[in-house]
Amino acid sequence: MIEINTIEKSFEEKKVLKGISTTFKTGETNLIIGESGSGKTVLMQCIVGLLTPEKGEVKYDHRDLLKMGKLETQKLRREMGMLFQSAALFDSMTVLENVMFPLNMFSDKTLREQTRRALTCLDRVNLKGADTKFPGEISGGMQKRVAIARAIALNPHYLFCDEPNSGLDPKTSLVIDALIHEITKEYGMTTIINTHDMNSVMSIGENILFINKGKNEWEGSKENILSSNNKKLNSFIFASDLFKKVKEIEVNQVKE
Amino acid sequence: MIAEGLETTGKYILLMKRVFSRPERIRVYLKQYVKEIEQLGINSIGIVLLISLFIGAVITIQIKLNIESPWMPRWTVGYITREIMLLEFSSSIMCLILAGKVGSNISSEIGSMRVTQQIDALEIMGVNSASFLILPKILALVTIIPLLVTFSICAGIIGAYCTCWFGGILNASDLSYGLQYNFVEWYAWSSFIKSLFFAFIIASVSSFYGYSVKGGSIEVGKASTDSVVSCSVLILFSDLILTNLLKL
Known part of the structure; x- marks a missing residue:
């Protein structure tokens, strides 16, 4: 389990994260979603320790990353695995x-x-x-x-995936999503995925955090998304015609 | 500008502090060290030999043509060629050339790793990325540079002989006499000592520029250019100081 409490992060004058708090559950695929520039990547970098927030707590099973010494941090990092947007494989190695x-x-x-x-x-x-x-x-x-x-x-106990489907075709994206989901269950990891791929949200989103302009806007599961009345979430999720139709069908089914 | 310079120096010192911390797994670092010796040192032997051979020959011809006088002994050409190769060319000028070849290679390699998040991946794994990437490069270059200097001196002297054998510019026995005349062993040692400092400058400064890259491919290119310029200036500046310190 990873808990974050009132995380704040600024770059010079611009405040990117404005007090985000949530809990990412163990054995579940936790998704962070939001528009480009909403602070998803900064939040993930604060969680893994690549960036240091000005305020707040990042607790890995009750161990606060921000209060750890260098050796403890290195030890904790060996319990982490991360999938980067660009895969970040070492070019010189097979x-x-x-x-x-x-x-x-x-x-x-x-x-x-x-x-x-x-x-x-x-x-x-x-x-x-x-x-x-x-x-x-x-x-x-x-x-x-x-x-x-x-x-x-x-x-690892914790798996972080930053935009795992970026640059991939929809079919391959489904394979990657399914793989991450299966591995999370198999290894009992706490997995956090940073994405704006709605197919991922609908297929593997067990615990979803929607952030908007650096703040928690909505939290729930993929099942809750379809019935949510949050305007900002709806305008983000149902931006495409396809998802608008899905939403209409869902609403009609509920009415019937 | 002064504040910027001080800030850069401070960042460089902090990076070096991270570089010279205890390695996580010495076996893996050793493997990297051997790889870097091949990449930075062995792969530079060709260019070192080629440049030194030609410079040795050119120096001999130039000196012969410019100091030709009935008052000047013929072996003077060999003597001056040896002194130039030993005192300045094979250590300082060769390191300036290597700053271009090896320095740009180091900064662009590390810079590319930075922009493709490979350095972040190392950090997430709990690896001290600064030490893992930079320490083997510094140690490899410092180890291999005396060998490159030796090769350069030898190639320069062979180049000088080539002007005798193939150009007929000078008598080979006069050249040999001049090359051996009043040889001071300390000059060779001071050349090696200087090269060790220059090797450290090339590897550490280039790595610093690569490691500090922010942005994309344009910044990687800029870091590569900046590293060559900074290494060259620092080599010339430290050459001045070291030459003064190491004089007999």
């Missing part, structure tokens, strides 16, 4: 070496055990046979899957 990197750095496993674990992770994300390729030789979707394999190599 797929297998990328997945083995955290194991090589932090585990006491032998080289053979590390290789076995890395291959298991690659197999889990359906990438058997791609281990000798370099990141530049595989597709964007495959890169994302390698990044997931790398993120889960050390059996």
Whole structure:
């Protein structure tokens, strides 16, 4: 479980996060949604510790990240896995070496055990046979899957995904969403996904936080979204004609 | 401008503090170190040999043509060629050239890692990214640079001999006599010592510029240019100080 309390973050004069508080539940896919520039990425960077908020608390199972020393923070980070928007794979390493990197750095496993674990992770994300390729030789979707394999190599307790579907086609996006959801359940992780992909929201959004102009605007599940009366949420979610029709059908069904 | 300079120096010192902290896993760092020796050092041998060979030859020809006088002993050409190669060219000027080749390579590599979030990925894993990326580069360049300086001196002398063998500019035995005349071993040592400082400047300053990149590919290019300019200025400035400090 990750709790954040009254997080505030500014860049020079501009206040980006204005006191956001919420709880991200363990074993669930927690989504942070919002318009571009609403502060989603800044919030995630504050949660993982890449940025330091001016005010507030970030508690990982009751351990406050902002009050931790350097060693404690490093120890906590080994319990985290992160999937970046650009996959952020190391260009100079092969797929297998990328997945083995955290194991090589932090585990006491032998080289053979590390290789076995890395291959298991690659197999889990359906990438058997791609281990000798370099990141530049595989597709964007495959890169994302390698990044997931790398993120889960050390059996993390917390998984963070920043725009996991950006730059991917809808079909591949569904595969990535399903994979993240399955892995969350399988490993019992606290997963936080930063997205503005409405397909992701509707398919894997178990606990959704909608932020608007740096503030909590709405919280709920994918089931609650369709029946919500929050105007800002509705104008964001149902911006496309397709989702407007879905909403109308849902409302009509409720009336009947 | 002074405030900006002080701020940059402060950031550089703070980065170096992070760089020289205890490595998480020495085995992984050693692997990186060997890789960097190949990438920064071994891959530079070709250009060092080529430039030094030609400069050695050109210096010999220029000196021969410009100091030709019945009053001047013929071996003077070899003596001056050796002194130029040993005292300045193979350490300082070669390091200026390496600042262009190796320095821009380091800053653009680390800068690209910054803009593609690879450095963030290392931080999230709990790796001290500054130390992991920069320390092996500094150690590798500091280790390999005396070897490059030695190669440069040898190639320069071979270049000088080439003017005798193929150009007939000078008698090879006169050149040999001049090359060996009044040799002071300390000059070679001072050349190696200077090169160690220059290697540190090239690796650390270029890494600093790459690591501090904010933005996209344009900033990576700018960081690469800035690093070459800063390294060159710092090498020239420290050359002045070191030459004074290391004189007999």
